Amino acid sequence: xxxxxxxxxxxxxxxxxxxxxxxxxxxxxxxxxxxxxxxxxxxxxxxxxxxxxxxxxxxxxxxxxxxxxxxxxxxxxxxxxxxxxxxxxxxxxxxxxxxxxxxxxxxxxxxxxxxxxxxxxxxxxxxxxxxxxxxxxxxxxxxxxxxxxxxxxxxxxxxxxxxxxxxxxxxxxxxxxxxxxxxxxxxxxxxxxxxxxxxxxxxxxxxxxxxxxxxxxxxxxxxxxxxxxxxxxxxxxxxxxxxxxxxxxxxxxxxxxxxxxxxxxxxxxxxxxxxxxxxxxxxxxxxxxxxxxxxxxxxxxxxxxxxxxxxxx
Amino acid sequence: xxxxxxxxxxxxxxxxxxxxxxxxxxxxxxxxxxxxxxxxxxxxxxxxxxxxxxxxxxxxxxxxxxxxxxxxxxxxxxxxxxxxxxx
Ligand SMILES: [Zn+2]
Numbered sequence: 001x002x003x004x005x006x007x008x009x010x011x012x013x014x015x016x017x018x019x020x021x022x023x024x025x026x027x028x029x030x031x032x033x034x035x036x037x038x039x040x041x042x043x044x045x046x047x048x049x050x051x052x053x054x055x056x057x058x059x060x061x062x063x064x065x066x067x068x069x070x071x072x073x074x075x076x077x078x079x080x081x082x083x084x085x086x087x088x089x090x091x092x093x094x095x096x097x098x099x100x101x102x103x104x105x106x107x108x109x110x111x112x113x114x115x116x117x118x119x120x121x122x123x124x125x126x127x128x129x130x131x132x133x134x135x136x137x138x139x140x141x142x143x144x145x146x147x148x149x150x151x152x153x154x155x156x157x158x159x160x161x162x163x164x165x166x167x168x169x170x171x172x173x174x175x176x177x178x179x180x181x182x183x184x185x186x187x188x189x190x191x192x193x194x195x196x197x198x199x200x201x202x203x204x205x206x207x208x209x210x211x212x213x214x215x216x217x218x219x220x221x222x223x224x225x226x227x228x229x230x231x232x233x234x235x236x237x238x239x240x241x242x243x244x245x246x247x248x249x250x251x252x253x254x255x256x257x258x259x260x261x262x263x264x265x266x267x268x269x270x271x272x273x274x275x276x277x278x279x280x281x282x283x284x285x286x287x288x289x290x291x292x293x294x295x296x297x298x299x300x301x302x303x304x305x306x307x308x309x310x311x312x313x
Numbered sequence: 314x315x316x317x318x319x320x321x322x323x324x325x326x327x328x329x330x331x332x333x334x335x336x337x338x339x340x341x342x343x344x345x346x347x348x349x350x351x352x353x354x355x356x357x358x359x360x361x362x363x364x365x366x367x368x369x370x371x372x373x374x375x376x377x378x379x380x381x382x383x384x385x386x387x388x389x390x391x392x393x394x395x396x397x398x399x400x
Binding site for chain 2: 008012015016019020022023024025026027029030033034036037040041043044047048050051054055057058061062064065068069071072075076078079081082085086088089092093095096099104105107135165167300302
């Protein structure tokens with residue numbers, strides 16, 4: 001009996017110590033994890049706050065970047081935008097023409113056209129047009145070669161860029177303009193002269209594409225070839241135009257009075273294509289007054305374009 | 314008497330186990346925010362550099378295209394003028 005109670009006393013003590021130890025270990029574990037949880041919470045709080053701040057910063061930086069990128073894209077698209085604006089400009093003129101032709105709009109249009117340039121005198125013409133804010137059409141040829149016919153020591157090919165820069169239309173008056181020297185020998189010789197001039201314009205006006213032709217001497221000069229030339233022009237995507245009014249500066253004008261008489265007597269339609277020549281000093285002299293006169297008659301002066309109703313296709 | 318003490322101690326140790334284990338589980342389930350702040354710093358630095366670079370590009374483009382911008386403005390004015398002639 002004594003041994004038994006001694007044994008159970010020992011068991012009791014061992015069990016008690018064991019249970020106490022277990023309790024202590026788990027209690028310690030409890031406090032340990034509790035402290036860790038608090039620590040982590042605190043750390044998390046700081047990280048979250050920092051992250052939020054950095055996120056705000058990141059967002060604003062990203063916005064700033066996309067803004068700059070949008071600006072760059074806009075600038076990159078400038079060429080397209082310019083192209084579209086020009087397209088819109090000519091589209092609007094076409095609309096105006098249609099309104100005039102249908103009798104809905106009592107405005108009038110005068111297409112001022114200058115043949116046979118570039119000449120040195122063209123600068124004077126361009127300055128006058130600039131002064132009045134008028135855009136015109138220049139039917140160009142290379143008959144005079146590289147230098148200006150009226151100022152032999154000056155390069156005239158630089159004028160091609162000038163036409164474009166000042167917002168005018170460059171049109172094609174054939175490379176040779178050789179009315180009596182082979183231009184009208186055949187439809188092919190005519191087309192060749194057109195293409196050569198097209199390349200000349202492309203070369204000296206930064207890739208400018210001409211698509212309007214004027215026959216040197218007028219379309220009737222082509223005689224029997226006219227139909228086949230027109231056919232070939234159409235195939236090449238060219239339109240062509242003669243004129244409906246002029247001051248006669250292509251012939252032998254004797255005075256400004258004569259030019260005035262010619263001009264005034266030939267202007268009688270709502271849409272006029274007026275023929276001038278860049279080299280004519282008489283035209284240059286009367287040009288400011290001619291513009292004022294046309295303006296007083298209700299004409300707006302605009303540059304020609306392929307889609308215009310006056311361009312034959 | 315001894316039995317009562319043992320049962321008492323047993324209860325205490327079980328509850329301690331319970332609390333300890335539940336705290337452990339709580340700790341285990343705790344979402345520890347990953348410390349990717351340096352990654353964000355890197356991204357900010359990268360963006361800063363990119364902004365600088367793009368600004369430079371923009372300034373250059375602007376200078377290169379100033380004449381084109383001018384031309385565009387002129388043509389836009391011309392469009393407006395012709396539009397004013399329309400009905
Ligand atoms: Zn001619």
